[in-house]
Amino acid sequence: DAKTTQPPSMDCAEGRAANLPCNHSTISGNEYVYWYRQIHSQGPQYIIHGLKNNETNEMASLIITEDRKSSTLILPHATLRDTAVYYCIVRVNTNAGKSTFGDGTTLTVKP
């Protein structure tokens, strides 16, 4: 699986959009970009994933650059409950879902 690089921490004001970047310059053509988050003391929670098109669901939007070397997770209206560690993972979809978690980005949403 390709390695990802994320900033260690970010702050965001409550109600504003949180934009979390991820670099995955060695991504292969068959690797997907997945995002999970982990709220303190809980298990990681799936947010969204995509291959090359932008994706949106009820939680977030995922923007993948045309060359697929980077992506951005967007939380459109961050709340205090979005404070968590966000993990960007790239993996093929045929490896049993086995995922390698890096250090992630600690997002702190402030009032």
Add this chain to the structure above:
Amino acid sequence: DAGVIQSPRHEVTEMGQEVTLRCKPISGHDYLFWYRQTMMRGLELLIYFNNNVPIDDSGMPEDRFSAKMPNASFSTLKIQPSEPRDSAVYFCASSLALAGGYTDTQYFGPGTRLTVL
């Protein structure tokens, strides 16, 4: 669905004792994963099963660790004997095999916080 269920949620034991962690995956899921999370090493994959069969145990730290999946609805991770450096949060996750050899996302349980004194 109740999600992935783990027990106990917290376990405190003394060095040398046997510890057994339990996991019930989401019904119908084909894959089950055991992870360990510590401040120093982050979230590490220990082992995963497909249809109750262990597929990759390369992440299991040493022979003191063993995992079993006797049926589709139950798995255990055992540490014998336990050591203080085994203190961590242990997560179980499950996922669904899709058509064409693809795999759905993983769903994680709440974890078991293990403290070995």
